[in-house]
Amino acid sequence: ASKKYKINPASFTGKPKIPKYKQKNGRTTCYLTNQITKIIDGNVLKLPGTNLQLNLGKVVRSEGKLQQVRIVPSYGRYVVEIVFKGKQEKEIQRSDKQKNELVFEPKRVMGIDLGVDNLATIVDIRGLKPLIIKGTWLKSINQYYNKLKAKYMSIIRNGKDPKEGIFTTNRMVSLDRKRNNRVMDFLHKASAKVVKIALERNVDTIIIGRNVGWKVEVDMQKANKQTFIQIPYVTFIEMIRYKAERKGVQVIDREESYTSKSS
Secondary structure (H helix, E strand, O other): OHHHHHHOHHHOOOOOOOOOOOOOOOOOOEEEEOOOOEEEOOOEEEOOOOOOEEEOHHHHOOOOEEEEEEEEEEOOEEEEEEEEEOOOOOOOOOOHHHOOOOOOOOOOEEEEEEOOOEEEEEEEOOOOOOEEEEOHHHHHHHHHHHHHHHHHHHHHOOOOOOOOOOOOOHHHHHHHHHHHHHHHHHHHHHHHHHHHHHHHOOOOEEEEEOOOOHHHHOOOOHHHHHHHHHOOHHHHHHHHHHHHHOOOOEEEEEOOOOOOOOO
């Protein structure tokens, strides 16, 4: 990375540095393959090295095969993620290198412009009625979160030196977890709505505009910048991608050649 940086510094957001070591008391994700984990009796997950079994209920009523189990530290808790390999009849198969390549020639295209107050503005090539998915609710979640976090931080840091005292509490961890869950819930519902609209309009290709490094180089007022940076657009795009491509609709994200403001 250092050699590439000397040749072309503009392709990096900053000078590459050596990664930091993992803390001794740090937590990391544990990956368990399908060779050491299995599902028995149709809905019970058996983990290696322990008699512990997890009843998964309806979650395993999927058409896929167990691929991996991940135990992920998340906001003071552990989340067990179970990965299945599923395939639908119309599903688009592509590698990571082919992520933004056209699998077939588009005939019916739908375009999406991402924003803050309007999370997704949708138009299509057929000239049907444009639609907007409002982002104000997502915006209010982040504003409420920032207000409470600033309040709790002022309480625990009151009168403390920069290197003195604590920087987080159980209440703040709970606040982070609640905010993340609400944001992810909203994005899942919004992405499902986008795919539903595409299928209703018989769209075969979705084009999403975004700019690489737009959160690093963004130039706007402080209040608007904070809201913009806190919205996980890449996560939203990937949600649309995997949901749409399971239904045979290819998704391409392209760098915008101009901004809405100058347009």
